Amino acid sequence: MKLSGSQIIIECLVEQGVDTVFGYPGGAVLNIYDELYKNSDRIRHILTSHEQGASHAADGYARSTGKVGVCIATSGPGATNLVTGIATAYMDSSPIVAITGNVTTALLGKDSFQEIDITGITMPITKHNYIVKDISKLADVIREAFKIARSGRPGPVLVDIAKDVTDPNNLYEYTPKNISFSEPARHIPVIYDEQLEQIAKIINSAKKPFIYAGGGVIRSNASNELNEFANIINAPTSTSLMGIGAFDQKDPLSTGLIGMHGTVASNKAVCECDLLLALGVRFSDRVYSNKLHFAENAKIIQIDIDLAEINKNCHTDYSLVMDLKEFFVRIKKYLLKKDNKEWVSHIEEYKNIFIDNQKDEALRPRYFMEAIEEVTKGDCFIATEVGQHQLWAAQYFTYRKPKRLITSGGLGTMGFGLGASIGTQIGNPDSIVFNIAGDGSFRMNMNELLTMSKYNIPVIVVIANNGVLGMVRQWQTAFYGKRYSQTILDKELNYEYLAKAMNVDYYYADTKENYKKAIIEAVKNRRPTIINAMVQIDEKVLPMVAPGKPIDDIMLK
DSSP states (O other): OEEEHHHHHHHHHHHTTOOEEEEOOOGGGHHHHHHHHHTTTTSEEEEOSSHHHHHHHHHHHHHHHSSOEEEEEOSTHHHHTTHHHHHHHHHTTOOEEEEEEEOOGGGTTTTOTTOOOHHHHHGGGSSEEEEEOOHHHHHHHHHHHHHHHHSSSOOOEEEEEEGGGGOTTOEEEOOOOOOOTTOOSSOOOOOOHHHHHHHHHHHHHOSSEEEEEOHHHHHTTOHHHHHHHHHHHTOOEEEOTTTTTSSOTTSTTEEEEOSTTOOHHHHHHHHHOSEEEEESOOOOHHHHSSGGGSSTTSEEEEEESOGGGTTSSSOOSEEEESOHHHHHHHHGGGOOOOOOHHHHHHHHHHTTTOOOSOOSSSOOHHHHHHHHHHHHTTOSEEEEOSSHHHHHHHHSSOOOSTTOEEOOOSSOOTTHHHHHHHHHHHHSTTSOEEEEEEHHHHTTSGGGHHHHHHTTOOOEEEEEEOSBOHHHHHHHHHHSTTOOTTOBOOSOOOHHHHHHHHTOEEEEESSHHHHHHHHHHHHHHTSOEEEEEEOOTTOOOOSBOOTTSOTTOOBOO
16 A cells, blocks of 8 residues: 555554654654644654653653653754753663654755754764655664664664655555564574583682673563572672662662662672673773772673673673573573572671661651652652762662663763653553652753643652752762852742642652651652652762772762
């Protein structure tokens, strides 16, 4: 059957199992939006307040569901407003497809109104991108874009489409296809049993094994397998920020977060182990801190699906390029059940070294997360902005399942959380979703409160309100002689009036009692909500390792 380019786009999205797209209309995508209007019973469109919010919403949807998130923007500034969200998804390996419109093919390259070379701009921050100038290529490009986005190491793909390709009068023969969602988009090396047996021998002979697990475990849906693997070899297990939830934090082997704000147990263990198993990680500078003193006494085994990550940031002794789920399943038959009792007990002792200062009656960041965990029984999604509150959300909640912490780890995007929490809630409509925000991050994209209100999306926004850019202030306190240059925020924003203007519920909390009451009511009411929670100006994220210092040189106060 012959269809227009816009109709082909809709049919290809339906083929790919897309039920929701996030976006903002404009001249270059009007033909696409006309077809979305006609197909509103097949694909739901969420109109965000800004294109950046659409990209973050698509990202949150993708991270929390494991599906490919989709966002749409017009040409020029509409397309460039997606760039931060695309880069965020790229750094954290989140599968999204961004569809942008462009001027007609005859006007390309002529500095036409609202023309931009968005494929050139996004080349370094996408797995692949396309500009479609020929309707005969459109269906194949969209199908390939989804295939690339979700396979191997996931990531964002951009499809830029000239407006004449979507013209209602421009028709082309469309043939439906059955899509295989497991078909790989590229080849990875064949791993032989002999290689796995060699790796297993090294693991079996280790006296002090330690696991450093990252977001790759979650992306490969291998969390259950990781938990089983760790318990077979009896290895203490840490996670990166992106790996939180990959390992059940109630498991006695869990040592929690590793890195700059990692636990004493994790940071000490990586320095004392004789074998480091790096699984689905990229050895971020926020983890290793000082290469010379990171796992310096250990053999390092790295398993990752992306060849580019092998030996990129940290030299490894052994490595395999393979899917982690496959790794855990195949190596299991070669593993010996280990004891390592003394090693495990030794690392357990480190868990008691740091006792933070938040066990009092005041409303403290620890209680922000403890109350949420108590009220929801731990069954909720936590999205975050970026800053101190992000680390408090990582430290003070017990994550037992993957895909429950939705946060910007690699790019560290302030303003990410509100859009991402909207996408998370849309993708998981029966779940409870919180956005933990700082007052600095919140103001960057607080316009998305209108999106929450318009669609009655019941995200609960908890603002850790300390009146400053807290993480930057913490660094200024520690390393810049308390010269607080441009980090003290104004007090003119009245959050209660803002909530009224946006038609969202509002609670003010300056005590534990008020805060917990607000959480209980917000969870019960299922309405878009702001909780304005007051924080002391000099609350800190601890433990902390100064940049470039050995990872076990830990600041505890």
